[in-house]
Amino acid sequence: MADETRLRILRTAGPIFAECGFEATTVREICAAAEVNLASVNYHFGSKETLYLETVQFAHREKLLRVPLPAWPPHATAEDKLRLFVRTILNRCLGDGAVGWETRLLMREMLHPTHACRPLVEEFIRPQFDQLLELLAEVLPESTDLVVRQRIAFSIVGQCLHYRFANEFVVLLIGAERDSEAYSIDALCDHITKFSLAALAAFQLDSPSPSCAARVSHGRSVRDRIPAAPIPS
Amino acid sequence: MADETRLRILRTAGPIFAECGFEATTVREICAAAEVNLASVNYHFGSKETLYLETVQFAHREKLLRVPLPAWPPHATAEDKLRLFVRTILNRCLGDGAVGWETRLLMREMLHPTHACRPLVEEFIRPQFDQLLELLAEVLPESTDLVVRQRIAFSIVGQCLHYRFANEFVVLLIGAERDSEAYSIDALCDHITKFSLAALAAFQLDSPSPSCAARVSHGRSVRDRIPAAPIPS
Amino acid sequence: MADETRLRILRTAGPIFAECGFEATTVREICAAAEVNLASVNYHFGSKETLYLETVQFAHREKLLRVPLPAWPPHATAEDKLRLFVRTILNRCLGDGAVGWETRLLMREMLHPTHACRPLVEEFIRPQFDQLLELLAEVLPESTDLVVRQRIAFSIVGQCLHYRFANEFVVLLIGAERDSEAYSIDALCDHITKFSLAALAAFQLDSPSPSCAARVSHGRSVRDRIPAAPIPS
Amino acid sequence: MADETRLRILRTAGPIFAECGFEATTVREICAAAEVNLASVNYHFGSKETLYLETVQFAHREKLLRVPLPAWPPHATAEDKLRLFVRTILNRCLGDGAVGWETRLLMREMLHPTHACRPLVEEFIRPQFDQLLELLAEVLPESTDLVVRQRIAFSIVGQCLHYRFANEFVVLLIGAERDSEAYSIDALCDHITKFSLAALAAFQLDSPSPSCAARVSHGRSVRDRIPAAPIPS
DNA sequence: AATGAATGAGCCTTCATTCAT
């Protein structure tokens, strides 16, 4: 029963911190919502700041358990994998209303990094990033520099995250049609996958590899060169 | 002398709000830094909130004056224009070391939109966005849907902004080499331009236009189709 | 034109001070309502407190000019005079909505006397009080002590003022019928006059005067003994 | 020990609110006088306003305990009862020198009613008022209208309260002899009782009852008609 | 182990007032 209070606080604090930010969130608010004593936060966590740090990590650990990284389907082509990767990121960022608060927490961490940032990256971000790098390694010539792969990875991730980070601006720029089919997760996934696959062609050309014809057209060349291998989302 | 105090507050408040956010910033802090009386903020702006709103708009207006949108050089190709556009955005986001606080302000606005958001978008964001759309219109088949162009524009902008939004994560992911040549503005500009130009190929193919061959290869086709015309970034 | 601002402030301040009290009234409020500069109060009156003092006296001086003390009608009996006196006080206290704010000012002065109190009493209250004492002198035996007359005067005035001072309580005690005919100024005037006339009988008896019969019945005795003499309200 | 701070605040706030009024009283002042932390008021009462409301009711509840309504002595005549009633009110208003602050609180409430007003009237004022009405019912003909009895009650109470409400003016009008024997509680009680008893005669006459002679003279008729019954003041 | 009470620092805001023009 000792940990129950602790857990309840942890679970309650997440969405509140995500919604209001660290400063605007009050310990009172959290304790009231969690229906625990006002002094509990300091008793269990020592300070508001410590609670925040633990909340951030707890939130992502829980999310990882609840939404485990999907394994690649067998015989998935590179295009399949990329599409799945993009979809996974989009789902995390935009998906399903109530699920989004973990991402909000993450965004705040990006904007104003705290001590929670480094472990967050190492535990939850780097694995995904490495898998994307791996996927790219399969598509690109072996001679491609790591830096190039990283920049390409950021280009892909950046397109996805933009709809979370700049969501407010996107909505204002395109008007009220934000919720329409054209900006559904499906549509965005198709677009970003198509955009990125086509872009990859330019980096395949750089290498001194022989047959140009096979690579470019319709993005099909990409698919062709990729062996089926598991890549988490 | 009437507006001097007002201006000093406005100029001082910007970086502080950018650094700490609205909640964590105190009026005392601003007034102390601006060396004005504590009551001045309420006298000139009525409230902390109003000060924030005016600060945000003032900051971007000033920035626009200081870094005016560059005109296209004569005879610029589409690739030239795109490269210039990308460079301008990157400069705004990452440029000039300590000067980046206006963008931080903007990021906060995206994360936690206030009433300052809409005028910000209309006055400062939309013009840029429209110019990018225009540029894309020149490159893409006439039949291309507006929605498609918008999504492509977001794909381009998203790649750039990612280095601002997720900067902290980027640094942690690639290690201490962030400041190296590989992630300089020049290098990023080259990369994003190359990536995007190649991607555009996929959307040029969609149209029922006849000669496919000329367009795609090396991104050269894009350049060919674009008449020289000035487009601001 | 120098005095116009001064006058406008004076006229505006009265009702506001009456409504809100000295503390709760702000100089800003008055200046805004009077449509004069914020610094005008201090310029013309030196301080908020001085303004208050002058406002109180100004208010009653104006009221006296606007509602001069009525002269007794010729051949008025003592009962007539008393009735007229009571009616005048009731009118001042309760009369006509908008007119009541001067009395509110007066009430505040009673509750929390300021320097404005003494001149107020001497200039505006004592004349009325003296006239009531005079009227009583006509009705009562010559041997009646001044103190007795004063206490009787207070008994009469007290009955009237109660409907101003304790108005809120009266309303709550008798329910919503406060505005009904039974508590109209006319009805109250009748009641208080009747009540007081009857009471006077007891003080007429005290004296060693001879004929008892003439005095008491129906209050008529009082009327009989009173010669017509002017009494201000 | 839980409520000790709360009680100390409540007890301290009473006289201060009474002296200065709600607006002019500061929470700091109260806390300093009560020797409690500045934040205590908000902790225990939520706001200055709530503290005021609770203070007003607490004050009267305490006063009621300290000065309980006296029971009628056995075989008390109507005159006895009226005298006792008047004395009780006068004692409440003027009694005990420095203790009169509860009444000041009440006066403020009359002048500028707050939410504290209604419960105050219902809990503390109405019981007294009802007992006076009852007492009058015994003295007056059965046919007497309730409204008439109420107005008479107000006439009696009004005489008493006048020495509290208009105390400042009374003092100024009669000069420095205010503290003399002539305006002692005893003397005022005698006067008001005598004045009111005599006045009642006029209302006894109104009824169509037969024998006029017995009632009027010397106020004795009143006494005669009243059966001995306990009436609280 | 857990809590209700209490704390002191600090928040934004408002005030009457003053000053330079």
Next chain:
DNA sequence: GATGAATGAAGGCTCATTCAT
């Protein structure tokens, strides 16, 4: 003579935190 700008003091209130139990 009159005002817009500025001032410093103080206001009520909220905060994260601590303490005695």
